[in-house]
Amino acid sequence: MTTVEIDHSLSVHSIGSILANKKQIALSAGAKMRITGCYDYLQQKIKNSEDAFYGINTGFGSLCNTVIPKNELTILQGNLLRSHACGTGNTVPKPIVKLMLLLKIQSLSYGHSGVQLQTVQRLVDFFNLDILPVVYEQGSLGASGDLAPLAHLCLPLIGEGEIWKNDTETEAASDVLKRHQLAPVTLTAKEGLALINGTQFMSAFGVWCLLEAHALSNWADTISCISIDAFDARLDPFHPSLHKIRAHKGQVATAALVIKTLDGSEIAKQKKTAVQDPYAFRCIPQVHGASKDAIAYVESVFNTEINSVTDNPNIFAEDDLIISGGNFHGQPLAITLDFLAIALAELGSISERRTYQLISGQRGLPAFLTPNPGLNSGMMIPQYTAASIVSQNKQLCTPASVDSIVSSNGQEDHVSMGANAATKCLRVVNNLRTILAIELLNATQALEMRRPLKSSKTIETLLSNYRQNVSFMKEDRYLHGDIKKSEAFLV
Numbered sequence: 001m002t003t004v005e006i007d008h009s010l011s012v013h014s015i016g017s018i019l020a021n022k023k024q025i026a027l028s029a030g031a032k033m034r035i036t037g038c039y040d041y042l043q044q045k046i047k048n049s050e051d052a053f054y055g056i057n058t059g060f061g062s063l064c065n066t067v068i069p070k071n072e073l074t075i076l077q078g079n080l081l082r083s084h085a086c087g088t089g090n091t092v093p094k095p096i097v098k099l100m101l102l103l104k105i106q107s108l109s110y111g112h113s114g115v116q117l118q119t120v121q122r123l124v125d126f127f128n129l130d131i132l133p134v135v136y137e138q139g140s141l142g143a144s145g146d147l148a149p150l151a152h153l154c155l156p157l158i159g160e161g162e163i164w165k166n167d168t169e170t171e172a173a174s175d176v177l178k179r180h181q182l183a184p185v186t187l188t189a190k191e192g193l194a195l196i197n198g199t200q201f202m203s204a205f206g207v208w209c210l211l212e213a214h215a216l217s218n219w220a221d222t223i224s225c226i227s228i229d230a231f232d233a234r235l236d237p238f239h240p241s242l243h244k245i246r247a248h249k250g251q252v253a254t255a256a257l258v259i260k261t262l263d264g265s266e267i268a269k270q271k272k273t274a275v276q277d278p279y280a281f282r283c284i285p286q287v288h289g290a291s292k293d294a295i296a297y298v299e300s301v302f303n304t305e306i307n308s309v310t311d312n313p314n315i316f317a318e319d320d321l322i323i324s325g326g327n328f329h330g331q332p333l334a335i336t337l338d339f340l341a342i343a344l345a346e347l348g349s350i351s352e353r354r355t356y357q358l359i360s361g362q363r364g365l366p367a368f369l370t371p372n373p374g375l376n377s378g379m380m381i382p383q384y385t386a387a388s389i390v391s392q393n394k395q396l397c398t399p400a401s402v403d404s405i406v407s408s409n410g411q412e413d414h415v416s417m418g419a420n421a422a423t424k425c426l427r428v429v430n431n432l433r434t435i436l437a438i439e440l441l442n443a444t445q446a447l448e449m450r451r452p453l454k455s456s457k458t459i460e461t462l463l464s465n466y467r468q469n470v471s472f473m474k475e476d477r478y479l480h481g482d483i484k485k486s487e488a489f490l491v
Helices: 012-020 029-048 070-084 094-108 117-128 147-158 173-179 191-196 200-230 240-244 249-261 284-305 331-358 380-396 418-448 457-467 479-489
Strands: 003-006 024-027 088-091 136-138 162-164 170-172 314-316 321-323
Touching (some): 012 200, 012 284, 024 029, 024 117, 029 117, 094 117, 117 147, 136 147, 136 418, 147 173, 147 200, 162 173, 170 173, 200 284, 200 418, 200 457, 240 249, 249 284, 380 479, 418 457
């Protein structure tokens, strides 16, 4: 099995490869040296100094001026994990929990956090052994780090909390550690704070949403090509000369993809009766392209974030500095997660409009794409479903990043709400998949009504594969099943 060394920059793309190929990870010699050097410096600093260092020998939040005796520093760090593990709501999907582990390891590997090598190595063990803690979606304000979710993630290090046993059952972390012959970690000064400070909850959701966004953006393009031929739309709006004079990168790429995908289509070549097509077809490059550009921008922000140190305070051993700052604040992520949600919601919005046009009884297609309308409702109601989900996405796109609620007795007086932006962005992602699945269901139904004319080889091959899962609908049937199969086809 391939092992990836944690000693270099990760990217959304490389993380996708690690997950998809179930790669193991390991700390490099350089990472181990940095972690150990920082830890040793901190221990000497605490031993030789009477100064107060936030979260190292003081309380937390508004208790930052309460100095803790040296003989109680270990208790302080364990109590921090216990007291902050108060998440609620739905559990975080296991792939995202695994991402949280990876991103926390990456952040600690830079050697600015003061943790033991043993602690980071145990997180590596969790990742490699698929020991995935139970984490909850609600509880983080996205500013003083993702405190509550990261506390749930790291509590099993000290033998407490819960671990996923399978898809539905959990078990005590202490039992899992015993089974794998892993001793609980005894946390030292700063470690609890280093573990729960950071943006790894927001970052993990963002990375997962970006991986899904790329896939769904590609599907949106391909499915729109099926709809173009199914609606007998023109290819003029995709001509490269048109996009050369408004050269947004995503727009140009989308137009070129449509031309390539529909190359050789008999339907595309036939004479058109309509002079213009509705915007949902004609403006695919402009709308899909804008979403592509937004996804690319959001990815650039996350590529920076996942290679950053985001706990607090930070330790610079070579400069003999311990600095308390605000690298845990999730504002860069909150804003871009809101932006990503909007970009993906728009792909769903224009998709639903194409579905609506396909069932409207235009361009020689029967109303609701059924051979016998009236007796059969055909594809009437899936469009209702898509419209309902599009409306929900609009509601979910109300930005979380403009909100803030004061916490910790006013010490934490501006928060990002990036965790809420993250969880609702994932809901938009999942909703988009359903909306595109409904368009696919309708577009393939309409395309078959163009026979004997054929679409391009690319589209006909895709249609053949799709028909192994969902057949042409001659008369009304249970369509929930068809939608679910269509969603699965897009995974």
